Amino acid sequence: MAAAMVAGCAEAPPASDPEARAEYERANDPMEPWNRNVYNFNDSLDKAIIKPAAERYRDFVPDMVREHLRDFLNNLRAPVIFVNDVLQADPDKAYATLGRFIINTGFGIGGIIDIAAKDIPRHDNDLGETLGIWGVGEGPYLVLPLLGPSNPRDAFGVGVEAYADPVDRVPSNMGYYYVSYVRGVLVGVNRRTDNLDNLDEIERTSVDPYSTVRSLYRQYRQSLIEGKPVLEKPRPGYVGEFPKTMELSKGDN
Amino acid sequence: MLVRRLFLSAGLFLSLTFLFPAPVHADADMTQAKDVVAKLSKQAIEVMTSKGVPDADRVERFRGLFISSVDLPTISRFVLGRHWKTASPEQQQDFMKLFEDMLVYTWAVRFKEANDQIVVLVNGTKPDGDQGVIVDSSIVRQGQDPVPVLWRMRLTEGTFRILDLLIEGTSMIVTYREEYASVINQNGGDVNALLDVLRKKTVAMAQQQNAGQAKAN
Numbered sequence: 001m002a003a004a005m006v007a008g009c010a011e012a013p014p015a016s017d018p019e020a021r022a023e024y025e026r027a028n029d030p031m032e033p034w035n036r037n038v039y040n041f042n043d044s045l046d047k048a049i050i051k052p053a054a055e056r057y058r059d060f061v062p063d064m065v066r067e068h069l070r071d072f073l074n075n076l077r078a079p080v081i082f083v084n085d086v087l088q089a090d091p092d093k094a095y096a097t098l099g100r101f102i103i104n105t106g107f108g109i110g111g112i113i114d115i116a117a118k119d120i121p122r123h124d125n126d127l128g129e130t131l132g133i134w135g136v137g138e139g140p141y142l143v144l145p146l147l148g149p150s151n152p153r154d155a156f157g158v159g160v161e162a163y164a165d166p167v168d169r170v171p172s173n174m175g176y177y178y179v180s181y182v183r184g185v186l187v188g189v190n191r192r193t194d195n196l197d198n199l200d201e202i203e204r205t206s207v208d209p210y211s212t213v214r215s216l217y218r219q220y221r222q223s224l225i226e227g228k229p230v231l232e233k234p235r236p237g238y239v240g241e242f243p244k245t246m247e248l249s250k251g252d253n
Numbered sequence: 254m255l256v257r258r259l260f261l262s263a264g265l266f267l268s269l270t271f272l273f274p275a276p277v278h279a280d281a282d283m284t285q286a287k288d289v290v291a292k293l294s295k296q297a298i299e300v301m302t303s304k305g306v307p308d309a310d311r312v313e314r315f316r317g318l319f320i321s322s323v324d325l326p327t328i329s330r331f332v333l334g335r336h337w338k339t340a341s342p343e344q345q346q347d348f349m350k351l352f353e354d355m356l357v358y359t360w361a362v363r364f365k366e367a368n369d370q371i372v373v374l375v376n377g378t379k380p381d382g383d384q385g386v387i388v389d390s391s392i393v394r395q396g397q398d399p400v401p402v403l404w405r406m407r408l409t410e411g412t413f414r415i416l417d418l419l420i421e422g423t424s425m426i427v428t429y430r431e432e433y434a435s436v437i438n439q440n441g442g443d444v445n446a447l448l449d450v451l452r453k454k455t456v457a458m459a460q461q462q463n464a465g466q467a468k469a470n
Binding site: 019020022023026027201204205206207208210211212214215216219220222223224 | 334335355358359362363421422423424427428431432433434435436438439447450451454458461
């Protein structure tokens with residue numbers, strides 16, 4: 001086991017080469033050889049099963065059905081998002097999530113119609129982000145089997161959420177274990193379908209998709225924690241502040 | 254008396270302007286930076302979606318547009334990072350050429366697929382250091398949430414050129430730098446290894462582009 005761990009570690013450049021060292025530390029990937037193996041495993045699985053499934057889902061299931069399934073799955077995530085909004089001491093976001101959940105569950109027929117979206121835009125949130133805002137560092141880059149790019153902080157967040165999410169917990173306690181598995185598969189297919197174009201673009205243009213994904217994931221997570229894109233993007237959670245697509249396209253550059 | 258004061262203040266003003274070169278954040282500069290983005294995205298979509306133009310011409314016209322609006326020398330140096338210094342002048346030249354091809358084929362297809370369905374809206378500008386401006390824009394596609402894109406612009410030779418694109422918090426040039434550093438390091442620090450894979454990749458992308466066009470026609 002120890003030997004396997006050692007074998008899985010990349011060799012750090014010597015301290016006598018400070019620039020190489022800086023580059024190595026910037027990549028933040030001491031377990032790169034191991035991570036690359038997991039990445040390749042995920043990639044083979046993706047090419048053999050997940051991607052074809054996502055493509056069939058996109059090509060054969062009508063847009064309307066997919067849209068409502070996405071709305072339904074998003075609504076199920078609301079309790080977790082709400083708790084994280086609260087943990088981040090962000091009353092505006094928490095209020096928006098709570099409002100959306102009540103409106104969509106009631107008037108949106110159990111969440112299959114995101115009827116609240118036109119007044120209160122959706123935002124996502126997760127425990128990894130909360131921990132980051134609290135000052136917990138990301139730790140070394142980690143590729144998880146099936147789940148893909150991560151790090152100890154975000155992986156811990158995913159684990160706690162999977163355990164504590166009431167939408168999974170309550171049915172499981174009642175003996176309906178399959179509920180969380182079905183939900184997991186649906187969320188996975190939905191997420192992969194949303195990313196079909198993005199991942200195809202990476203495949204088309206990158207000479208090393210592994211490091212491209214690593215870089216994008218780390219920058220994206222960091223920007224969420226620093227709140228940068230939220231500042232540039234009209235901040236979700238404020239009613240009426242987010243310009244509608246139609247209003248935007250009226251503008252003349 | 255009055256005249257003397259006028260001269261004094263004029264002198265003071267002049268010396269101040271020489272001491273501190275004017276920052277580029279005058280309104281006119283902001284507007285110019287904004288116009289570069291608006292014009293580039295508009296023309297790029299026009300060039301790539303215009304009908305009745307041979308495909309090769311289309312890409313070459315896009316290349317011309319691209320080179321005039323992007324600060325390629327600066328970006329190339331940044332992207333190659335510490336390996337720029339160890340690379341020979343020939344390797345540097347090769348890299349710049351290949352990286353240009355990479356960017357051109359990457360973006361030509363994106364603008365082509367954009368069609369008329371896409372609008373780049375410039376929301377505003379803000380200063381970025383002394384010689385730079387960040388242009389804040391949204392890429393709006395039919396039926397999808399707008400994607401916020403920030404363009405880092407820098408004043409070189411009197412015009413604003415693009416230095417970086419920030420899409421949802423990710424920097425284009427930082428991503429390229431890490432990708433290429435990874436390839437070089439995987440090959441024991443050999444810049445030629447990167448040049449080889451880039452050469453293969455850009456050739457493949459050019460062929461793909463032509464194949465896609467042939468199918469479309």
